[in-house]
Amino acid sequence: MDMTSQHGKEATIVNKRATIQDIAREAGVSITTVSRFLNGRFDSMSAATKQKIADVIHQLGYRPNALARGLKASQTKSVAAIVVNMSYPFCVGFLRSLSRVLSVHGYHLFVAETGGAAEVERDVIQSMFSQRVDAMVLQSTGDNNDLLATIAAQVPVVLVDRAFEIDGVTNLITNNAEASFEMTSHLLGQGYRQVIYVTEPEAAVPTRVDRLRGYTEACSSYGVPPMVFHVDRENSESMLHVTNAIQSMANERPFAVYTANGLIMIELYKPLRKLAFGVPREMGLATFDQPDWASLVEPTLTCIRQPVEEMGTLAANVVLERIKGEIETSDPLDEDSPRGETHIIPSTLVPGGSTL
Amino acid sequence: MDMTSQHGKEATIVNKRATIQDIAREAGVSITTVSRFLNGRFDSMSAATKQKIADVIHQLGYRPNALARGLKASQTKSVAAIVVNMSYPFCVGFLRSLSRVLSVHGYHLFVAETGGAAEVERDVIQSMFSQRVDAMVLQSTGDNNDLLATIAAQVPVVLVDRAFEIDGVTNLITNNAEASFEMTSHLLGQGYRQVIYVTEPEAAVPTRVDRLRGYTEACSSYGVPPMVFHVDRENSESMLHVTNAIQSMANERPFAVYTANGLIMIELYKPLRKLAFGVPREMGLATFDQPDWASLVEPTLTCIRQPVEEMGTLAANVVLERIKGEIETSDPLDEDSPRGETHIIPSTLVPGGSTL
DNA sequence: CTGTTAGCGCTTTCAA
DNA sequence: TTGAAAGCGCTAACAG
Numbered sequence: 086m087d088m089t090s091q092h093g094k095e096a097t098i099v100n101k102r103a104t105i106q107d108i109a110r111e112a113g114v115s116i117t118t119v120s121r122f123l124n125g126r127f128d129s130m131s132a133a134t135k136q137k138i139a140d141v142i143h144q145l146g147y148r149p150n151a152l153a154r155g156l157k158a159s160q161t162k163s164v165a166a167i168v169v170n171m172s173y174p175f176c177v178g179f180l181r182s183l184s185r186v187l188s189v190h191g192y193h194l195f196v197a198e199t200g201g202a203a204e205v206e207r208d209v210i211q212s213m214f215s216q217r218v219d220a221m222v223l224q225s226t227g228d229n230n231d232l233l234a235t236i237a238a239q240v241p242v243v244l245v246d247r248a249f250e251i252d253g254v255t256n257l258i259t260n261n262a263e264a265s266f267e268m269t270s271h272l273l274g275q276g277y278r279q280v281i282y283v284t285e286p287e288a289a290v291p292t293r294v295d296r297l298r299g300y301t302e303a304c305s306s307y308g309v310p311p312m313v314f315h316v317d318r319e320n321s322e323s324m325l326h327v328t329n330a331i332q333s334m335a336n337e338r339p340f341a342v343y344t345a346n347g348l349i350m351i352e353l354y355k356p357l358r359k360l361a362f363g364v365p366r367e368m369g370l371a372t373f374d375q376p377d378w379a380s381l382v383e384p385t386l387t388c389i390r391q392p393v394e395e396m397g398t399l400a401a402n403v404v405l406e407r408i409k410g411e412i413e414t415s416d417p418l419d420e421d422s423p424r425g426e427t428h429i430i431p432s433t434l435v436p437g438g439s440t441l
Numbered sequence: 442m443d444m445t446s447q448h449g450k451e452a453t454i455v456n457k458r459a460t461i462q463d464i465a466r467e468a469g470v471s472i473t474t475v476s477r478f479l480n481g482r483f484d485s486m487s488a489a490t491k492q493k494i495a496d497v498i499h500q501l502g503y504r505p506n507a508l509a510r511g512l513k514a515s516q517t518k519s520v521a522a523i524v525v526n527m528s529y530p531f532c533v534g535f536l537r538s539l540s541r542v543l544s545v546h547g548y549h550l551f552v553a554e555t556g557g558a559a560e561v562e563r564d565v566i567q568s569m570f571s572q573r574v575d576a577m578v579l580q581s582t583g584d585n586n587d588l589l590a591t592i593a594a595q596v597p598v599v600l601v602d603r604a605f606e607i608d609g610v611t612n613l614i615t616n617n618a619e620a621s622f623e624m625t626s627h628l629l630g631q632g633y634r635q636v637i638y639v640t641e642p643e644a645a646v647p648t649r650v651d652r653l654r655g656y657t658e659a660c661s662s663y664g665v666p667p668m669v670f671h672v673d674r675e676n677s678e679s680m681l682h683v684t685n686a687i688q689s690m691a692n693e694r695p696f697a698v699y700t701a702n703g704l705i706m707i708e709l710y711k712p713l714r715k716l717a718f719g720v721p722r723e724m725g726l727a728t729f730d731q732p733d734w735a736s737l738v739e740p741t742l743t744c745i746r747q748p749v750e751e752m753g754t755l756a757a758n759v760v761l762e763r764i765k766g767e768i769e770t771s772d773p774l775d776e777d778s779p780r781g782e783t784h785i786i787p788s789t790l791v792p793g794g795s796t797l
Numbered sequence: 798c799t800g801t802t803a804g805c806g807c808t809t810t811c812a813a
Numbered sequence: 814t815t816g817a818a819a820g821c822g823c824t825a826a827c828a829g
Binding site: 184 | 458505537569710
Binding site for chain 2: 805807
């Protein structure tokens with residue numbers, strides 16, 4: 086069996102990836118001409134040459150090497166999205182709309198997880214930077230702001246969900262404190278004598294801090310003492326503890342339980358419903374986030390809808406605009422670009438039957 | 442303000458990405474030496490040189506350009522995951538575990554969506570191939586098998602969720618037909634006189650075809666006539682039609698409604714519960730997939746748990762193994778690698794209160 | 798209308 | 814223990 090595949094004629098399936106050289110050789114032209122073809126500069130090229138090149142490219146299944154292109158052009162047409170956990174409802178919706186808009190504009194998306202660990206995040210950031218992504222979008226832990234500042238000096242960096250003051254970084258968040266204030270006020274206004282707030286330890290996570298703040302401020306504006314439980318979602322005992330504590334609150338009826346995010350509620354929902362309190366009469370139930378099951382349970386769950394898709398779209402647009410801006414001005418310090426801005430997209434309260 | 446940043450001393454923030462040249466110059470060595478350093482070949486390098494290079498690299502915040510590396514090494518340490526919709530429950534879990542395992546091994550993950558459109562898929566595949574990904578994992582539409590065969594001849598290709606016979610491609614699926622057969626038998630065995638199956642149009646999607654087959658086979662083995670509804674999830678009228686049809690089935694009680702996936706069930710659940718049929722006594726409810734809310738509703742929902750995470754892990758391992766294999770043997774046609782294999786990971790029936 | 802050539806940043810012989 | 818130089822695949826002056 087003759088394996089000398091220098092004859093490219095019958096190369097329906099190539100064993101080795103064809104290069105621009107191969108195309109040039111087979112088409113009997115120079116690589117420059119092929120390059121021109123690839124970049125659509127047909128203005129000065131004979132129809133015959135054009136056709137010939139097209140044929141050979143098709144025949145060899147040739148695709149230009151994006152690495153070589155990127156190396157030359159120093160832009161990869163790719164963006165990194167770094168999130169805590171890609172299965173978090175926020176991330177799922179966000180990544181999807183981000184990806185969608187970016188791909189329309191010919192950008193690829195790298196997705197990576199940090200698990201919320203500072204060192205992992207650092208590695209991932211560095212590693213993505215190595216890949217020469219044209220921009221970075223991240224749900225940051227806030228523990229690598231120095232690094233991010235360095236990177237933001239070179240490519241657009243957009244922080245979503247959790248804002249941090251970093252030079253040259255665009256923040257994109259929802260109005261956590263206000264929405265949480267609104268929810269708490271809503272509950273108190275409906276006649277619940279107390280609102281029990283269940284959250285994960287703040288640990289300097291801005292969303293948690295802000296939501297808690299909104300809650301406590303609403304409490305104090307209603308003259309009601311706040312009651313906060315801290316839980317670890319992974320730890321069933323800590324969840325059990327909350328349920329037990331709530332169980333012994335018969336005297337406080339009617340009261341409401343308000344969780345800081347949908348994942349806490351998913352853990353707490355079943356045990357709470359098993360208690361001897363009627364919903365919504367004796368016990369109200371509400372959560373930040375809008376789980377897909379909120380409208381399936383009976384009564385439907387009162388919740389806060391985060392503008393997840395909108396944030397993804399906006400993040401993509403900011404990124405695209407800034408990439409374009411930096412290419413045009415070629416001056417990364419240009420003050421026209423929306424550096425250091427913080428965009429706030431409001432969440433909305435979605436009342437359900439679980440409160441009132 | 443002096444902007445000549447040729448002095449690298451005070452370069453805490455660099456405006457231009459440092460290259461190996463810069464490091465070499467600042468450290469007073471050749472790029473070869475720096476390259477050796479970068480690749481951990483310290484065996485023959487003076488401690489002083491080593492230290493010096495390390496310092497400069499740190500100082501300039503230097504990170505080697507993965508593009509240049511990849512161009513040279515013709516491998517990018519990145520893998521493409523191409524799915525129909527990254528927010529589908531299957532994809533969310535799958536992508537997550539895939540990403541996790543790959544990242545442990547130093548691989549990056551490109552994620553892209555096709556929306557189930559053949560042409561989009563084709564573009565995405567080509568485009569990822571251009572990016573010189575070291576492997577491709579996809580939930581394919583099955584409409585680009587020719588292209589995939591070509592690609593599979595050059596890099597490992599793994600098909601998940603939906604299997605197609607393609608030369609050199611590894612398939613990774615669950616036992617859709619068997620699980621569906623089991624579910625249907627379970628329902629019929631529990632005393633439901635009829636099982637109504639609601640699915641999206643098969644349209645040659647293997648999962649749909651197989652699940653339907655499992656259903657009809659179970660029906661015929663029980664001597665019960667199958668009753669299939671086709672719906673379009675996006676179209677509320679088509680969903681309404683099903684609900685109406687079921688509404689008029691009082692004579693058939695007790696019957697069960699079994700949906701081909703969790704997304705259909707999420708649309709149908711509420712309307713079905715509003716009907717005048719008691720669950721599970723008069724009407725059983727079951728679905729393929731295990732939605733996170735299955736255990737939150739009352740009664741809990743009987744469902745089929747797909748081994749999503751396991752599939753992600755396995756996909757990653759297959760990919761890694763095949764990448765390693767091809768590098769070692771440098772012969773893509775080596776028969777030792779698991780080419781053309783089809784791995785089947787079984788799903789499990791999770792009984793709930795909604796049936797019985 | 799087409800080709801020559803110099804790099805983009807890195808790895809890797811081959812020499813010293 | 815270290816360097817010089819070729820080249821990965823592509824683009825873009827600069828020539829013809």
